[in-house]
Amino acid sequence: EAGVTQFPSHSVIEKGQTVTLRCDPISGHDNLYWYRRVMGKEIKFLLHFVKESKQDESGMPNNRFLAERTGGTYSTLKVQPAELEDSGVYFCASSQPLGGGNTEAFFGQGTRLTVV
Amino acid sequence: DAKTTQPTSMDCAEGRAANLPCNHSTISGNEYVYWYRQIHSQGPQYIIHGLKNNETNEMASLIITEDRKSSTLILPHATLRDTAVYYCIVRAPNTPLVFGKGTRLSVIA
Numbered sequence: 001e002a003g004v005t006q007f008p009s010h011s012v013i014e015k016g017q018t019v020t021l022r023c024d025p026i027s028g029h030d031n032l033y034w035y036r037r038v039m040g041k042e043i044k045f046l047l048h049f050v051k052e053s054k055q056d057e058s059g060m061p062n063n064r065f066l067a068e069r070t071g072g073t074y075s076t077l078k079v080q081p082a083e084l085e086d087s088g089v090y091f092c093a094s095s096q097p098l099g100g101g102n103t104e105a106f107f108g109q110g111t112r113l114t115v116v
Numbered sequence: 117d118a119k120t121t122q123p124t125s126m127d128c129a130e131g132r133a134a135n136l137p138c139n140h141s142t143i144s145g146n147e148y149v150y151w152y153r154q155i156h157s158q159g160p161q162y163i164i165h166g167l168k169n170n171e172t173n174e175m176a177s178l179i180i181t182e183d184r185k186s187s188t189l190i191l192p193h194a195t196l197r198d199t200a201v202y203y204c205i206v207r208a209p210n211t212p213l214v215f216g217k218g219t220r221l222s223v224i225a
Contacts, residue, residue: 004159033212043160043203043215056212091159093213104150105213107159 002026004108006092012114018080021111025074025094032075033095033105034067038088046090049075082115089113119143120204125220128198134191136219138204141185147208149180151189153200154218160203163189194223 005024013019025032034046046065047057051072060067064083069075079086089112095105121139128134140149150165164171164178166187171178177190191198203218 031210035215042217043154045212045214048212050210059212089157093160095210104162104165106162109159110157112157 004092004094004106006090006108006111008111009109010112010114012116013082015084015115016081018078019082019113021077021079021090021113023075023077023092023094023108025092026106028096029094029106030072030097031095031105032069033093034075034077035091035093035107036088037091037110038085043091046077079113082113084115087113087115119206119214120216122202122204122216122219124217125222127222127224128191128194130196130223130225131193134189134194134198134221134223136189136191136202136204136221137186138188139186140204140206143184143206144208147206149178149184149187150205150207150213151176151178152203152205152213152215154203155197155200160215163202194221196223196225199223 007022030051032049035043037043045059048055049069052069066078089110091107091110093105093107096103148165148167151163152160154160164176166178180187201218201220203215205213
């Protein structure tokens with residue numbers, strides 16, 4: 001069974017440009033989470049999808065970040081326009097549906113974003 | 117904010133058991149204790165979780181005190197590949213994981 005897959009693995013863009021990160025969760029996982037780790041800091045929660053709905057987006061830093069999950073399958077996280085402080089590693093995780101009880105979340109390998 | 121307290125770092129000799137403590141004195145009745153680890157810059161890896169009973173799987177054992185205010189993750193035979201940052205997280209069902217600073221475990225040959 002394929003795990004959580006993230007694309008691209010690395011991205012280097014200039015300040016002011018737009019970047020879109022993609023996450024493919026494990027098939028059948030309704031819960032999808034985005035996290036970010038900036039250098040030297042802790043892993044921070046960004047938002048949580050349940051199927052295509054945003055359950056919790058309290059961690060989104062500002063309105064330059066837009067997350068979508070059309071159809072409740074894969075998700076994208078767009079940063080527009082990117083700023084230097086957006087650099088970091090963006091992780092996606094997924095877990096089983098609500099009826100699956102308290103199940104573990106599985107993480108992708110992350111996208112390392114560098115804004116120059 | 118993370119609801120757990122862990123030592124910043126620990127060392128363990130290769131082949132010995134690694135015992136990683138975690139305090140979670142404010143844990144609620146519906147919150148589970150989860151352990152994850154991050155090796156270098158890889159994605160966090162799930163290790164084990166439990167509610168109140170001790171748990172064991174192929175990776176580790178989780179010992180939770182009777183009052184549930186603390187727990188210990190045990191890696192029975194640590195190897196060099198177990199060197200990582202280990203995160204203890206309390207989490208209610210279907211809520212996001214909240215990561216703290218974790219414990220940096222160094223396994224020494």
